[in-house]
Amino acid sequence: MALADATAFPYGLRVLVVDDDPTWLKILEKMLRKCSYDVTTCGLASIALQILRERRNKFDIVISDVNMPDMDGFKLLELIGLEMDLPVIMMSIDGETSRVMKGVQHGACDYLLKPVRMKELRNIWQHVYRKKMHEVKEIEGNDSCDDLQIFRNGVEGFDERGLFMRADSDTMRKRKDMDKDHADQDSSDGATVKKARVVWSVDLHQKFVNAVNQIGFDKVGPKKILDLMNIPGLTRENVASHLQKYRLYLSRLQKQNEERIMGAARQDFSHKGPSDNLNLRSSFQEQPGNLSNGFQHSSQKIQAQINIPDPHLDDTKTSVPLKVPDKNGTSVSDAVDPQNMTSASPLSGVFSFERMPVNQDRKLSETMILECQSWSGSVPPKQFMQYPKHNHERCDLLGDYSCLPKPDLEHPIAPGHLYAPPPVISMSCSVEGDVRDFSDVKPDLLGCMKSLSPALTCTVESVSAQLSDSVVTSTNSDQKFSSVEGLSSIKDCDFDQERNQATLLTSEEASIICGTDLTCLHDELSGYQLQGVSFGNIGLSSIDLFQCNDAMALPGLHNNWYDDVEFSSETMEFPLLDGGLFA
């Protein structure tokens, strides 16, 4: 099923049907099969959620009855929208306007009355397509918009999962090509009015970053970049707007680093719970307290994310001190105490993030989300983007902070999809204590890097992640991270792009720490590496990486990653990667 082929019926559209009535379930299943759809049935809302969480990216649309014994259909609808952002169709015997309205309000893309006819089911694919189109439009519309939030909204909606994300690189390439064609057409129109729809793929972004670095960030200008990139069909406008975003991304990173430093400085290192592993540093120290709820939820989520049906992951998961999936949140708080985050950890990003929503600091939270996502695993960048749009407050209300994407390690996708190795989470564990001199950390990192280097030497196509000592040193080899404050000075440092490798380190470290199976990590890291690479361009990201005493530069990594994602909003496929990924 390719979006590019507009005339082909979406055979194999993956539908999840949820209905407590076994008779209806059987009938609907048969009807949908007859429509040539791929059907999975489920009799309970809770099971449905579980299925969706475990097999994220494996469904295009959900059809659910409103009245179910274990959970209100509307609540399920909300949760699915929040967590997975899948189109949901509601069904009911009750066609009362108020009910239908409620369905719409909760985000249902359609409301069918029982008895449902097959012809109604045959057309459900339109909802899937419409959603994607809508997201694409949003992305386009924000082309020149500095409001990355909006952009994120658009991108987040962009659902790689369904049609695109089916581990089908052909589809994605098709789409990319299609977009590129548009771009070509548009630019050939001498478009000053119409914006070319350029897909900032990983490759393209890498070229962009290369060009920027070659010119020198300070001296950079769209024309120069355009010339250096030498991409036919790319207009100066495309580059200009991308550059604008890139700059924003960098400045955001910087800001985040500052905040993190400030936050970390104020951190209370009384980490409780399975402290041996989890030193979480809250990047957003400024928002204590109320965040904990969200925090817990998010932790939960994070854990859930980690909860990939991948044996390796499971191992990793267990080794991670952050046993989040505790429903009542206690483990979460233990593992991650927002207030007590001491060391950055992959999760810390998440936690910080979680806190953000509560604080209604959208930007931050969004960033956080990405952080979580970044390490959470193979969640395609796009997925990350989704989260920002979530109403986190709602998440809290729902008591189910399922905003975090779940990694899908089972389905590594075309390059550009970041897979945060689960170990990343465990990274949080390795180093405890205060921020030490970087030199202290360095050896560890180096060790990690070295041990991981074979794995890291990159599988990502456009990312040539290379672990090298420079990674560690890049952030300023001689600078010491003796205190959090010290980090701020790092910001001023110039970091090569190679520095990004540092980010890789973090992931590696994580894996090492976790004792994760490197092979498994490898796949995950491939995506992750991209992240690292992107960071390379930004000195700050390196700083982030090494900001914490533990090798958890993850938070930084996350930030970067997140920023990358934001930044790469233009990229359809790899939003996350865009942020200076391919230096």
Place this chain on the structure above:
Amino acid sequence: MEYSNLQRQAASLKKSLFDQGYLDEQFCQIEYLQDEASPNFTEEVVSLFFENSTRLMTNIEQAMEKNPRDFSRWDVNMQQLKGSCSSIGASRMKNECTSFRNICGDENAEGCMRSFQNLKREHGVLRQKLESYFQVLRQAGPAVTAARPRGM
């Protein structure tokens, strides 16, 4: 196409079910779904329905005994049963469910009891008729099943 006597009989049974309002269009939809992949689909769905509806009715009966005047609970349970009835097009039953819910809304416990008794009866009759129908159908052979009843 030649219809054997049995097939004619089956067709006639079905027609009367429709004429008397026991079944509606939805039943045809179910039959339409039957194919080579699921040659006994209709019968399977119907027996699933009776299994489920029996269970739901037991729930309702128990609720009416143990939770007297708990109209909202009764209503919720009845809503479920109604939804189930709609699955195979059990029209008379469905109407009785609607009636029950209305009476429930009026908080008329007596009325609800009566309505429920009607429902039980309808349920029994429908089950009997459909069982006969399928029996004849099985005997008649596969030819007739997917056909829409003449005169529908």
